[in-house]
Amino acid sequence: METKYGFTKLSIEEFESWLNKISVARTIKYIQEHHTAIPGYEHFTGSNHFERQKSMRDFHVVERGFSDIAQQFTTFPDGSIVTGRSLEKTPSGIKGFNSHSICIEHFGNFDKGKDEMRKEHAETIVRMTAALCRKFNIPVDTDHVVYHHWFDLNTGKRTNGTGSTKSCPGTAFFGGNTVDDAQNNFIPLVKSALKKIGANISVPDAPPEVLRYAWVTTNTLNVRKGAGADFDKVADREPAALGAVLRVYKEKDGWLKISASMNHWVNGKFTAEAKRAIVTADTLNMRTGPGTNFEKKGSFKKGDELFIYKEENGWCRVGVEEKWVSGEFLKQ
Numbered sequence: 606m607e608t609k610y611g612f613t614k615l616s617i618e619e620f621e622s623w624l625n626k627i628s629v630a631r632t633i634k635y636i637q638e639h640h641t642a643i644p645g646y647e648h649f650t651g652s653n654h655f656e657r658q659k660s661m662r663d664f665h666v667v668e669r670g671f672s673d674i675a676q677q678f679t680t681f682p683d684g685s686i687v688t689g690r691s692l693e694k695t696p697s698g699i700k701g702f703n704s705h706s707i708c709i710e711h712f713g714n715f716d717k718g719k720d721e722m723r724k725e726h727a728e729t730i731v732r733m734t735a736a737l738c739r740k741f742n743i744p745v746d747t748d749h750v751v752y753h754h755w756f757d758l759n760t761g762k763r764t765n766g767t768g769s770t771k772s773c774p775g776t777a778f779f780g781g782n783t784v785d786d787a788q789n790n791f792i793p794l795v796k797s798a799l800k801k802i803g804a805n806i807s808v809p810d811a812p813p814e815v816l817r818y819a820w821v822t823t824n825t826l827n828v829r830k831g832a833g834a835d836f837d838k839v840a841d842r843e844p845a846a847l848g849a850v851l852r853v854y855k856e857k858d859g860w861l862k863i864s865a866s867m868n869h870w871v872n873g874k875f876t877a878e879a880k881r882a883i884v885t886a887d888t889l890n891m892r893t894g895p896g897t898n899f900e901k902k903g904s905f906k907k908g909d910e911l912f913i914y915k916e917e918n919g920w921c922r923v924g925v926e927e928k929w930v931s932g933e934f935l936k937q
């Protein structure tokens with residue numbers, strides 16, 4: 606592993622084991638596949654990975670006004686992977702489809718008649734997509750592993766390639782950029798790579814599943830090193846604040862373990878159950894009380910993740926404050 610300009614370069618093997626060790630708090634449900642088009646293979650010298658990644662970041666920040674490089678990862682013709690924007694941050698890859706996504710840019714132009722993807726590059730793209738799907742429990746299908754080409758550039762709606770779209774990740778990307786092409790070529794490759802990860806590589810246990818969610822009902826809730834008030838407070842973690850949503854991985858004697866990898870516990874007495882829900886309407890109004898007669902205070906978008914703190918007559922309070930939405934447009 607090598608680091609420069611704040612980026613890290615990894616081989617596919619290094620990427621797979623790095624991914625197993627990290628924990629990510631953001632909910633990740635989708636993988637976006639892109640090609641860079643420009644720069645293409647002719648701009649790769651075999652050793653300028655970091656310089657190329659830096660110039661993409663400069664372009665995204667200076668020319669496009671983004672806060673950072675758009676993508677989480679770039680793959681290179683030699684099969685290397687270079688990190689970009691943090692996994693904890695939403696990428697800027699596909700208008701209308703960035704929440705809960707990871708954006709990967711593949712260095713090259715994979716339109717027909719342009720760059721011929723190298724074997725080692727193709728292997729990395731397939732294996733890293735499989736590794737990410739495994740890590741984040743993402744189904745390997747065309748609803749979750751998506752191409753930029755399938756989204757309208759103006760509306761941000763998924764059109765499967767009609768309307769105003771880019772060819773990205775290329776009309777020759779693993780045999781083509783349509784949904785059918787992906788279903789026939791790319792998706793089966795990723796599925797078979799996923800099976801190999803399961804069968805051949807000994808990897809650490811997958812992080813435990815979240816049992817449930819809980820929200821904090823007291824002003825500050827101490828985080829302790831074990832399930833009891835006699836355990837020390839965790840030194841490097843702030844107490845949980847009123848209203849914070851916690852992921853519960855284990856329960857013991859009324860105490861809740863709130864980290865997948867660390868021994869971090871809170872007293873369950875100062876929490877209440879929160880239910881995770883996803884917005885299903887294009888726009889969902891938020892109101893100051895449980896009914897349409899209450900004042901509108903804002904709105905949520907389709908696909909937004911919310912936590913329900915309280916339910917009343919089919920309405921859901923989605924914060925510690927009076928923020929209510931109709932439960933009809935939530936999928937739990």
Ligand SMILES: [Zn+2]
Pocket residue numbers: 638639640698753771773774
């Ligand atoms: Zn793209």
